[in-house]
Amino acid sequence: MSDNYVPKSAVGKWFNERLPLLDLIYGHLMPYPTPKNLNYFWTFGGILTFCLVTQIITGLVLAMHYVADADLAFASVEHIMRDVNYGWLLRYIHANGASLFFMAVYIHMARSMFYGSYKEPRELIWIIGVFIFLLMIATAFMGYVLPWGQMSFWGATVITNLFSAIPIVGESVTNWLWGGYAVGSPLLTRFFTLHYLMPFLIFALVILHVWALHVPGNNNPEGIDVVKGSQDTVPFHPHYVVKDLFALVVFLIIFAGFVFFVPNLLGHTDNYIQANPLQTPEHIVPEWYFLPFYAILRAVPDKLGGVILMVSAIAILAFLPWLDTSKVRSAKYRPLYKQFVWLFFANTIFLGYLGAQVADGMYLIMGRIATVYYFAHFIIILPLLGYIEKTKPLPRSLSEPVLSKEEKEIIASGATT
Amino acid sequence: MSDKPVTRRNFLYITTGTFTAAGAASLVWPFVDQMNPDASVKALASTEVDLRPIASGQSITVLWRGKPVFIRRRTPEEISEAKAVSLDELPDPQDDSARAKNPEWLVMVGICTHLGCIPLGQKGEYNGWFCPCHGSHYDTSGRIRKGPAPTNLEIPNYVFLNDNTIKIG
Numbered sequence: 001m002s003d004n005y006v007p008k009s010a011v012g013k014w015f016n017e018r019l020p021l022l023d024l025i026y027g028h029l030m031p032y033p034t035p036k037n038l039n040y041f042w043t044f045g046g047i048l049t050f051c052l053v054t055q056i057i058t059g060l061v062l063a064m065h066y067v068a069d070a071d072l073a074f075a076s077v078e079h080i081m082r083d084v085n086y087g088w089l090l091r092y093i094h095a096n097g098a099s100l101f102f103m104a105v106y107i108h109m110a111r112s113m114f115y116g117s118y119k120e121p122r123e124l125i126w127i128i129g130v131f132i133f134l135l136m137i138a139t140a141f142m143g144y145v146l147p148w149g150q151m152s153f154w155g156a157t158v159i160t161n162l163f164s165a166i167p168i169v170g171e172s173v174t175n176w177l178w179g180g181y182a183v184g185s186p187l188l189t190r191f192f193t194l195h196y197l198m199p200f201l202i203f204a205l206v207i208l209h210v211w212a213l214h215v216p217g218n219n220n221p222e223g224i225d226v227v228k229g230s231q232d233t234v235p236f237h238p239h240y241v242v243k244d245l246f247a248l249v250v251f252l253i254i255f256a257g258f259v260f261f262v263p264n265l266l267g268h269t270d271n272y273i274q275a276n277p278l279q280t281p282e283h284i285v286p287e288w289y290f291l292p293f294y295a296i297l298r299a300v301p302d303k304l305g306g307v308i309l310m311v312s313a314i315a316i317l318a319f320l321p322w323l324d325t326s327k328v329r330s331a332k333y334r335p336l337y338k339q340f341v342w343l344f345f346a347n348t349i350f351l352g353y354l355g356a357q358v359a360d361g362m363y364l365i366m367g368r369i370a371t372v373y374y375f376a377h378f379i380i381i382l383p384l385l386g387y388i389e390k391t392k393p394l395p396r397s398l399s400e401p402v403l404s405k406e407e408k409e410i411i412a413s414g415a416t417t
Numbered sequence: 418m419s420d421k422p423v424t425r426r427n428f429l430y431i432t433t434g435t436f437t438a439a440g441a442a443s444l445v446w447p448f449v450d451q452m453n454p455d456a457s458v459k460a461l462a463s464t465e466v467d468l469r470p471i472a473s474g475q476s477i478t479v480l481w482r483g484k485p486v487f488i489r490r491r492t493p494e495e496i497s498e499a500k501a502v503s504l505d506e507l508p509d510p511q512d513d514s515a516r517a518k519n520p521e522w523l524v525m526v527g528i529c530t531h532l533g534c535i536p537l538g539q540k541g542e543y544n545g546w547f548c549p550c551h552g553s554h555y556d557t558s559g560r561i562r563k564g565p566a567p568t569n570l571e572i573p574n575y576v577f578l579n580d581n582t583i584k585i586g
Contacts, residue, residue: 154550157532157533158532158533158550160533161531161532161533164533175453175454176453179452179455179458180454180458180482180483181454181458181482181484182482182484186452186458190452277483277484278478278480279535282549283550284550298551298565301564301565302565302567303531303532303565303567304567358552359551359552
């Protein structure tokens, strides 16, 4: 980064000369040049980092009281809720934290799609992000199994059975995953282990994500290249530190609203019934943040086909930088894409709604149409738009779109400011 | 390859590298295999069931290797219904006689072959089993008739020890 950090204290100097860690952190947090026009959709990176740290800290303390054994897990969660000091608070923060983590990540991804942040030269940031999203899915799914309620058990059964769709080796793979012939204690113990490990892998990927981001710098709502250190950038501190903190406070108000007023709104009541391998709940639904993908899984009347399609729905995101053939990043300057991307968001939310319904009759037909549209967006609409869309002229600087007519005329007449 | 001669050093590099890679790869197996069903799980491989309390038209569910097993004493109507079906109508063609050693007793793993839910008995369009999760319909022989499940309900290995007792597994 531009300015080298010089610690003021003697201890700081001694440390920084031997390990320039403070220098590194300072460079990425303080003078880092940031486009001056970032809107509130750009605050979700900071919010997501906060979510990850919250999940790690609350998860760490919950693990001190939780027992990963099929006979004891359910009771140990109730023990956390009733006996452990502030156990109820820690668990509600952790459970609702997962939901808010996904809300934030979906907004973060939608922002990237809307403003074309995944495009050259930021493809790798996006791809690392897709891997973070995959790990988040795995972590959240395994975490939901740990309380060993009915939804935990049957969710685990349905999802691990997806692997049985693999031809020939499917059954061996599922038995290997289960450590037995059905979902039981061995699975619970290994899920707990992996659930504990994965957030740290996510953390490592987040460091790479930010590192890769700080090479080209942030994209911005205009989607144009910004010269670092020019009049179009401002230092990260204090401008975006303050903006991010303000957004975080608003986010925390919503978070606290869930934790203190409706802590079970996003959960399923069946998960307060202990797992029973002899009885399937009437209607198995995953957590809300998986519903769009669940709807895609059920849209196909074939087991293997459904599994392949669901996995593809996430994997296709990694190819987005190349499927989108337009050179213009921001939807602000892409009149057609702007409509299609909103349609895509609406369609994904609609898939989520369908994922919560019983897959039958009209719901199944609508699920199929929405699934087809989901994929069509990536493999038909996006590649074609780059060729047929007439984009609007891009501004030359971030200031241009907000200048008045007179100011523009002054610049056009060649006057220097 | 280029025109450089193969030296003694090339040979040593390649053999050392190959042996190191093979040694490291062989060490992967214990780390993978530890996840497979262990000896204590495998030891619970068989279950004996007393059939005397089950009247015609009744079913029970027993646990075998952690899985539910349906044991149904079928009514004569159910048996004739199962036998009357033409094999052409079945997505996974199997004759009823291949599924029930004694036509009166239907013994099968009570796990939907789609994604592992437990089907509900005497429900669905074929009066057999119906899986509420994703809507698979099975007939009175436990054969898939409609819905996303790919195959019939699995028949476990079992033997009649005598007229009133079966051993599953």
